Amino acid sequence: MIKFVRQLQFQLFLLPILAIYSLFTIYPLIKSFFLSFTNFDGYTKIYDFVGLKNYARIFVDDAITSAITYTLFFTFGKAILVTILAIPLALILDQKFLTRNIQRAIFFFPSIPSGLLLAYIWGFILAPIGSGILNTVLREVFNMGPQPWLSDPLLAKLSTIVVATWAVTGWHAVLYLAFLQSIPKDYYEAASIDGANRLQQIRFITIPLLAPAMTVSVMLLLTGGLKVFEIPFALTKGGPGYETYSITQVIVQRGISETQYGLASAMSFVFFLIVLTIAIFQVTVMQRREQDLQ
């Protein structure tokens, strides 16, 4: 009994945040689920129940098929690129050199401003005409003609991936850095006594012990990538055509601009299920890998 009362004291501290979470996350989720069965247009308060019609319409929408392809390409591209770049970066930033703290701050900085702001600025750098910044540099240094960074279907997709990678690599490097600090130095000492060189130490000690960090980092990258909105939107507005439309942009487009709120709610619910599945799958697989490696 006493134990229960003591437990209750601790649970009470959770009440405020639970209230906020329910109000801002759970309640809209449930309301949205109900709205997905209606033809609510986002304006008038009168709407009818239409059953599963919205769900049927999702899969015949050509914007959605293009968006799913692009979003998956973006997500996996960004996840792979960030992981490949962030781990070596974390290893470098772990070394002792004079400007270490400033370097850490500089690499971390791009993850702080809003993605929208970063994308607008990159939009100037990647401007497709001859007077764009990147094109000017290429012209002066390599004598290359202007490249349509944001208007060619493939280049536009790659540009969005590069900008997104640039924005978050520093943040993930700091995440890995934190986990690196927790690897005991004795392991490295023991390994160097056994005759392992630096590269072998990294391969056999650091990387396996970073497995928990990778689980966290990859999960954040995957879910963040699937939910992306502002970077492709601010860089290319989804163009050319539907080439860089993200799933979230289709939902916003259908729901707000086209006042098909019910359809957009159905789309967002299906999207929620997809992201949930991928996240659960990924965390389970990687946690098993963690245990295997440790």
Next chain:
Amino acid sequence: MKKSSFLLLITVLCLSVVLAACSNNSGNSNSNSSNKSNSENTSNESSLSNTAKEDNEAKPVKLSILAWNNEKEMKPVIDGFTEKYPHITFDFQFAPPVTDYIAKLQTMLLSDTAPDIFIIAAENRNEIIDGGYALDLTDEPFMKVMLDSNKPMLSKDGRTYAFTQTGWAGGLFYNKELFQQAGITQLPETWDEFIEACLKLKEAGIIPLYDRMHDITIIHSAMFGSNVLSKDPTFDEKLFKGETTFAEGWTEVLTMWKEGLIDNKILTPDMIGLTSDQVLNEFSLGNVAMFPGGPWNIPTIEQTNPDLQFEIMPIPGKEPGNKYYNGAPGVGFAINSKTKNKDEAMLFLEYMTTHEGLKQFEEGTGGIITVHGYDSTVHPAYEPAYRDGLIAGKIYLPMVSWDRHQEALRNQFLVSIQDIAVNKITPEEATASLDNKLKEMENK
């Protein structure tokens, strides 16, 4: 001891940041109260006279407005109004046109936090009027000055729900010197002459035209006007009654656009990634001969390059004598049907119809006033559009003329022309997709 005082410092700093943010939001009322406290500090007499003045005036009212011109542009008319009615202050909010404004207003309307005065545009007029969000202004005395041709966009079943004092027309701004350099001596009278002029510019090593293709472009609207509407002014009515299709009206226009501009590489896909600021800048610096724009671009062009010789020109049709601009009545100011300050909101709209209100609005926003009894003086570079476009009625904007589902159709249009520009689909496929979209929206 050290640790707790450090924590205390942090707490105090956080609280002061929160307080600073709150005081910024309260804006007017805070500055009024700080003015009062300042005058109390200086002398008793002035503080007495301040409070005395406030007691004599009517009860202070705060009108909220969500404008689509920013604070700087609205300043002359708001200052003029608050000078005339000192007891009314403004809670001024702004959202940029078009999509951002519409989304923000929609959120506010749904959550019952909408301001007393807001804007009705062609893109959201159906939703706002059908939803009963705007007051019926038809019988108000100040509505007499509104031009009859400006009323249909903001009306339904003969009742008008917003007041507009402006109209606008957009066309192609062209650089006179670059045209002379390429040997173009007179403005094109037909579409083929227009393409020839573009090719001449290209041969002279000048970039003829930058078009971002991020909307139903000015060129498309004007082409539709000059080629279809000039023969059949009721086309759009028929389209929405189901008596005709997009394929019938727009296929020829899109084919002409593709063959003339895309196939001749006058418009290239890389222009899709440009921002409007970049295009404006390039034109002002003389790097491109033409760009589609409107009167709102003129102040920026002149500021960037005061020596530029430029003028606006219409888009000619296939046959001579059919030159059109794109354009529409300006957006309208509407009063929230749930407002608690109805009389004051009406006073504001009435003020905007007076001569000084019109003048201040024109001065601040650069809009062209189109009401009874007021002659707008327009910039000389813009004269042709004012004369031959606005006054002559040769302006067209699909968003005004399309009865419903404008946003969905506009988005489909924009995606389709970008697909045509990268050679992904044909004009026939583009118009088919528009017809499909209309059918989808009608059946939802």
